[in-house]
Amino acid sequence: MMAGLSQLGRFSEPGLLIMVALAGGPKHGYAMQDDIAAMTDERPGPGTLYGAIRRLEEQAYIEALAEEGRRKPYRLTDLGRTVLAAELQRMRAVSRTGLRRLATS
Structure with a gap:
């Protein structure tokens, strides 16, 4: 069975x-x-961003490429x-169910 983002615990949203x-x-x-920031209107701080990057690299979900100057x-x-x-398919299913229930309540 494939592991998902839930194994990242409370840090799953930045990873996603x-x-x-x-x-x-x-x-x-x-x-x-x-x-x-464009997606959420919130800019993650460097600690949040690079902590999540590290966890995603550890899970082999992302990988670093050759540096481009300092980047x-x-x-x-x-x-x-x-x-x-x-994960996005799972979220779509949850969202559809929630919206349907809100519409009928």
Whole structure:
């Protein structure tokens, strides 16, 4: 059975947002922060961002690429893409159920 983002515990939301940011292609930390801020109206701090990056790397969901000057870009791995797709499908199902229940209550 494939592990999911839930194993990241209370840190799963930053990890999810990082993976969504990387789904469009490789990014370095500052670009991820910008992308996450555009999605959520909240910019993750460096501690939150790089802590989640470390955990995602440990799970082999993302990997670092060659540094570009002072910037270190990251990308999703094939495993990361699979885990992200599964998590987004799960979230879609939960969202549909919640919205349907709200509409009928």
